[in-house]
Amino acid sequence: xxxxxxxxxxxxxxxxxxxxxxxxVTAWTSVNLPKPQKCATSLKFCSSWSVNVIGISKSLLxxxxxxxxxxxxxxLTFANEIKAISCNDLFCLILLDDGRxxxxxxxxxxxxxxxxxxxxxxxxxxxxxxxxxxxxxxxCGQTFSVAVTNTNVVYNxxxxxxxxxxxxxxxKVICGAEHALLLTSNGDVFSWGSSSRxxxxxxxxxxxxxxxxxxxxxxVKITDISxxxxxxxxxxxxxxxxxxxxxxNGQLGKPIYKNVKVxxxxxxxxxxxxxxxxxxxxxxxxxxxxxxxxNEENECLETQFDVEQVHCGGRHxxxxxxxxxxxxxxxxxxxxxxxxxxxxxxxxxxxxxxxGHSITDVFQVKCGSWCTxxxxxxxx
Amino acid sequence: MSFPGGISFKxxxxxxxxxxxxxxxxxxxxxxxxxxxxxxYDVVSQMRFGDTPDPQRQSIDRALFLVxxxxxxxxxxxxxxxxxxxxxxxxxxxxxxxxxxxxxxxxQIPQNISIEKVLYDLDFGLMLGxxxxxxxxxxxxxxxxxxxxMSPTSSATRKQKASVSHPYEGAKRSKFERxxxxxxILQRPSVEHFHKNHFITQNPALLQECMxxxxxxxxxxxxxxxxxxxxxxxxxxxxxxHYTNENWSQDLxxxxxxxxxxxxxxxxxxxxxxxxxxxxxxxxxxxxxxILTPEYCCVGTSNETVDIKAWLGPxxxxxxxxxxxxxxxxxxxxxxKKIILAAPEDTPNLYPHQDQMLANTTQIDAENIDLxxxxxxxxxxxxxxxxxxxxxxxxxxxxxxxxRSMDKSFSGQRNVLSIIVVKIAETPRMYGFCPMECRRDxxxxxxxxxxxxxxxxxxxxxxxxxxxxxxxxxxQKMSLYRERxxxxxx
Numbered sequence: 001x002x003x004x005x006x007x008x009x010x011x012x013x014x015x016x017x018x019x020x021x022x023x024x025v026t027a028w029t030s031v032n033l034p035k036p037q038k039c040a041t042s043l044k045f046c047s048s049w050s051v052n053v054i055g056i057s058k059s060l061l062x063x064x065x066x067x068x069x070x071x072x073x074x075x076l077t078f079a080n081e082i083k084a085i086s087c088n089d090l091f092c093l094i095l096l097d098d099g100r101x102x103x104x105x106x107x108x109x110x111x112x113x114x115x116x117x118x119x120x121x122x123x124x125x126x127x128x129x130x131x132x133x134x135x136x137x138x139x140c141g142q143t144f145s146v147a148v149t150n151t152n153v154v155y156n157x158x159x160x161x162x163x164x165x166x167x168x169x170x171x172k173v174i175c176g177a178e179h180a181l182l183l184t185s186n187g188d189v190f191s192w193g194s195s196s197r198x199x200x201x202x203x204x205x206x207x208x209x210x211x212x213x214x215x216x217x218x219x220v221k222i223t224d225i226s227x228x229x230x231x232x233x234x235x236x237x238x239x240x241x242x243x244x245x246x247x248x249n250g251q252l253g254k255p256i257y258k259n260v261k262v263x264x265x266x267x268x269x270x271x272x273x274x275x276x277x278x279x280x281x282x283x284x285x286x287x288x289x290x291x292x293x294x295n296e297e298n299e300c301l302e303t304q305f306d307v308e309q310v311h312c313g314g315r316h317x318x319x320x321x322x323x324x325x326x327x328x329x330x331x332x333x334x335x336x337x338x339x340x341x342x343x344x345x346x347x348x349x350x351x352x353x354x355x356g357h358s359i360t361d362v363f364q365v366k367c368g369s370w371c372t373x374x375x376x377x378x379x380x
Numbered sequence: 381m382s383f384p385g386g387i388s389f390k391x392x393x394x395x396x397x398x399x400x401x402x403x404x405x406x407x408x409x410x411x412x413x414x415x416x417x418x419x420x421y422d423v424v425s426q427m428r429f430g431d432t433p434d435p436q437r438q439s440i441d442r443a444l445f446l447v448x449x450x451x452x453x454x455x456x457x458x459x460x461x462x463x464x465x466x467x468x469x470x471x472x473x474x475x476x477x478x479x480x481x482x483x484x485x486x487x488q489i490p491q492n493i494s495i496e497k498v499l500y501d502l503d504f505g506l507m508l509g510x511x512x513x514x515x516x517x518x519x520x521x522x523x524x525x526x527x528x529x530m531s532p533t534s535s536a537t538r539k540q541k542a543s544v545s546h547p548y549e550g551a552k553r554s555k556f557e558r559x560x561x562x563x564x565i566l567q568r569p570s571v572e573h574f575h576k577n578h579f580i581t582q583n584p585a586l587l588q589e590c591m592x593x594x595x596x597x598x599x600x601x602x603x604x605x606x607x608x609x610x611x612x613x614x615x616x617x618x619x620x621x622h623y624t625n626e627n628w629s630q631d632l633x634x635x636x637x638x639x640x641x642x643x644x645x646x647x648x649x650x651x652x653x654x655x656x657x658x659x660x661x662x663x664x665x666x667x668x669x670x671i672l673t674p675e676y677c678c679v680g681t682s683n684e685t686v687d688i689k690a691w692l693g694p695x696x697x698x699x700x701x702x703x704x705x706x707x708x709x710x711x712x713x714x715x716x717k718k719i720i721l722a723a724p725e726d727t728p729n730l731y732p733h734q735d736q737m738l739a740n741t742t743q744i745d746a747e748n749i750d751l752x753x754x755x756x757x758x759x760x761x762x763x764x765x766x767x768x769x770x771x772x773x774x775x776x777x778x779x780x781x782x783x784r785s786m787d788k789s790f791s792g793q794r795n796v797l798s799i800i801v802v803k804i805a806e807t808p809r810m811y812g813f814c815p816m817e818c819r820r821d822x823x824x825x826x827x828x829x830x831x832x833x834x835x836x837x838x839x840x841x842x843x844x845x846x847x848x849x850x851x852x853x854x855x856q857k858m859s860l861y862r863e864r865x866x867x868x869x870x
Contacts, residue, residue: 010449011412049453050412068411089410089457107411142460177460196462203848205839216849216858229456265647272641272651274619274631275845277862282849314456334449 003054004359006338007313007371012071013052013064043375044085046092047368049314051106053092055082060094060104067109076104076111086139086175093145099134101147116147116158141175142229144193148173148182154211161192162210176227176245176312181234182211187221189214189234197230197246198281205281216283217242226367228312228330233319234283239306241319242283249315250350251330253286257345288319288327288352313367319352326365326374327352334370388427388487390526394519395424395483396476396512404476407469413453416446420480427487444484451477458508471510478505479519486527495531496612499524503614504632506663521665528612563721563763574774575679579707582776584721586765587676590772596670596713597770606643610664611636618654635664642694654693661688674709674772693785701730701782702741708775712767715785719773720746721763722780729756730780746782826861828852834864 005014044055051064059077066072080096087093093114094102101114137148145157152164154173164170169185179193179200190211191200198205201214221237231245231252243252250256258276263269288305305321312318316330316337328337333347338356343349356362361377398421405414423443426436454474458466482498502524511517565586566574578585591597599605613635633653642653661668668688677686701720710719722730730742731754744750749757766786767773775781824846827834831854839846845863852859 008449010416010446049449065412065415068415070415089412089453107409142457177456194461198846198848203850205837205846230459260651262641262649262651264645264649268647270641270649272633272637274633277845277847279839279846280848281846284849333452 002376004356004374004376005371006356007336007368008049008334009371010070010334011050011065013047013050043364044082045366045368045373046085046087047371048087048089048106049370050089051087051092052368052371053085053087055085055094057081060085062092062104062106064106066106068107074109078102084138086145088140088142091140093138093140095135095138099136101135101138114157116155137170137173139173139175139180141180141193142177144175144178144180146173146175146180154182164211172225174225174227176232177229179227179230179232180211181225181227181232183222183225183234187223187237189217189222189225191232195281197248198279199227199230199232199245201232201244201281201283203282205279214283224309226310226312226317228317229314231312231315231317232283233310233312233317235307235310235319239308239322241286241288241307241310243286243317244280244283247278247280249331249348250345251312251315251317252280252284253288253317253329253350253352254280255350256348286352309365311365311367313372314369316349316367316372318355318365318367318372320365324362325354326356326362328355328372329353331370336370336372338372387527387530388483390530391483391486391523392428394479394522396479396519400512401473401476404469404473408467408473413450413473416450417476417480419443420447420484423484440484440487444481444488447477447480447484451481455508468510471508472512475505475509475512475517475520478502478509479523482523482527495527498527499612500614502527503663507616516662516665521663524613525665563765571675571679574676578774578776579676579679582779584763584776584779585774586767587772587774588770590674590676591672591711591713591770594671594713596667599670600713606667607636607639609666610660611639613664615655615660615663616658618656619651643692652694652696654691654697656691656693656697658690659688660690660692671711671713674711676709676772676774695785697785699781699783700741701744701746701780703778703780704740704775705777707777708773708781710767710773710775710783712769712771712773714769716769717767718747718784718786719765719767720782721765721775722760724778724780726760726780727778729760731756742780747784825864827864828854828859828861830857830859831855833859835861 044053046053047064050070051062051066054061058079058081059075060082061073061075063073064070066074076094078094078096080098080100082094083097084095085092089106091106092104094104096102102111103114104111133149133151133153135147136150137146139146147155147157148170149155152166152168152170153160154162154164164184170182171185172183174181176193176199179191179195182190184190189201190213191202192208192211193200194207195202195205200208200212201216202208202212203216217234220240220242222234222242223237224235226233228245228251230248231243233244234242236242245252247254247256255276256278257273260272260274261269262272288307305319305323305325305327307319308322309320310317311320313330313336316328316332318326318328318337320326328339329349329352330337331347332339332344332349337343337349337353339349339353343353355372356365356374359374359376362374363377364375366373366375398418401417401421402414405417420443423436423439426439451474454470454477457470458474478501482502485498486493502520506517506520509517509520512519563584563586564578565588567588568590569585569587574585574587577583611634614632615635615638616630617633617638618630638653638655641649641651661671671688673686673688695715701722703724710717731744732739733741733743744754744757746762751758765773823836823838825834826837826846826848831852833852833854837846847863848861849858850861851857852861
């Protein structure tokens, strides 16, 4: 199996790669993973700007800036399969299949088990097999971390903030810098946290303490969600992409600037470029490019792309279409999208372009904070 | 733009001490930041003691790349949480990395340097960063001064611009014009008189002939002067327009572009740009030398600092009637303003907003009062007056004031510049020159694009405009709302 990446490598988090990726952002670089793996679903990936974390089965591979030194790597092995990982600038959270949760601090390289009130000790009577409360989802942002248990209790670790009714099944939870999104299996999206840049999608800039249903998406069955630092994205069962939040670097696929004509009394006109609206507090459907220009025989040609999955990096967005294409937009100063200068406007890509089309046999795409990852089969 | 190399040596003495930076890092407690900064300082010391600069090229490039990425990272941290609650140490590190980025960029091969970009980044650092010590960010302002001094292009524009065109005509008070309102007009009163009869008793006064000796009174009316001093600098402006269909917004622009569009060109344009409540003089210290702190400011108690801000823009800009907690001295450098005052005693008749945060703003339009809607206003005693160039207006704390800049068509004068000297008796300023304003909330007017239904909304003043979808009661459907204009700062 091969891992292709593009993006920031200032802490040598990708071994054997040129650290001045800025010089040549178009080149996707491939790395052979330590152990060839057959089971694709057991692969987990997350990254901060300085550390990459890859989870394969029971082991966790960390590379980058650990204990303040760049170019480090570390392998941790757990007693059980890794179920989920999530990280921010300071630490990584690791959730195992048995519901145990660990926290690994990058600066001290310390691993500790994360315990918070209510989990695992719900029934003090030691009758654990009946209704043991086990963590099923975990995710962390810059300011808070979220855990959801099999009993539908939502924690802003360590405080319990909400409990969904029994019939609800939580499908996915994801954190931005200071907001969280939650997707249920019947397609509803809930959000809470800060909405300073409209990232909650509730039409307001107010904070929400507990999960709140995004009304604007009610009635649309959502199948996938993702969150960047201050932006959010959702995919509907019809293959539409919805985005909201802060379009600082074009991560919503919208232009950042607009040209305004200034007319003078004497008939002279100047064209002034100024910042366009950048905060979108309600979900909006994205008009994707109808087809890719440089690839004429592809089957997507006739219609719009149907989106299957969405992944958000810190300030960029990647989508996978049903016909297997990958498109991206947003912050590209460190080559996060692997797009060349011609798509760039001062490091920003403001509409969706196809990326990584030279890579074959891709089976998984992931976004790190400042990078994009393709996992591909290796034929040898 | 480019100029001969060697400039980074001139900046050597401005590099903050590593010990100081290390201490900052220990406050933030992120090892990755520290590892980049310590690498940068290694490269700096190599550059200081190395004989040949060429072998270091690669490490300089790497330091530049790393410090730029750290700046981007800190920008992300700055944007998490509320502006007003951002850790001061993070803002200080932002200043340090802004400086180091400029330093390494200027150490590159001269042909590759874009001075324009360097200056923009330094101004941006001034806006978001925080001085390492004291209240002025000398590391950054000095860097800018040295770069501008060294840069051949900017001195060329200076000469060229200075030779063209003639000074602006002033909008002076005519001999026969008297103020009908009973605001006292004083010619150069003594500080003691001002203190006893106005400051202590909180009585507004119009002061004449008090700023005739300011260099600004002569210099700033030379059209090329402001451009030559600060033209390449980036300043925050507010954009409004005569046309109701264009939105209000904020932006960062080159000072020279702003001046050329709004001040120098005698033909009015349809887009109003306003440089408002900006600490221009902390950003461009050369302009600070043109104004003198009025003697009347020394009457306050000794621990009060004087805060000086600039308002520069074309005619037609309006500040709705509001009051401030501080003593204001509005100094008109050129142009002419219409001002309406009301005493604090009339507050109950002025319909302040109910909202606690907006309690210092009235709901009325002071120039066009709707007495049916606001009947109590008929009891208010309004003081109407005009402020001409060279005059100062003392506005005591809590006095209501409405300000509109006026056009003086007979002189072709269509621009207005005034300076407000404010004494702050509250918390000392911690941040750079702009963030005090950047970090405040503003109230904006949202309007439905379908029906024109409007409502107001409070948001952080970040220069980021807002667009939302919500229920529009006029059409009984969801509608897109766009930001139409700013109502006021909070």
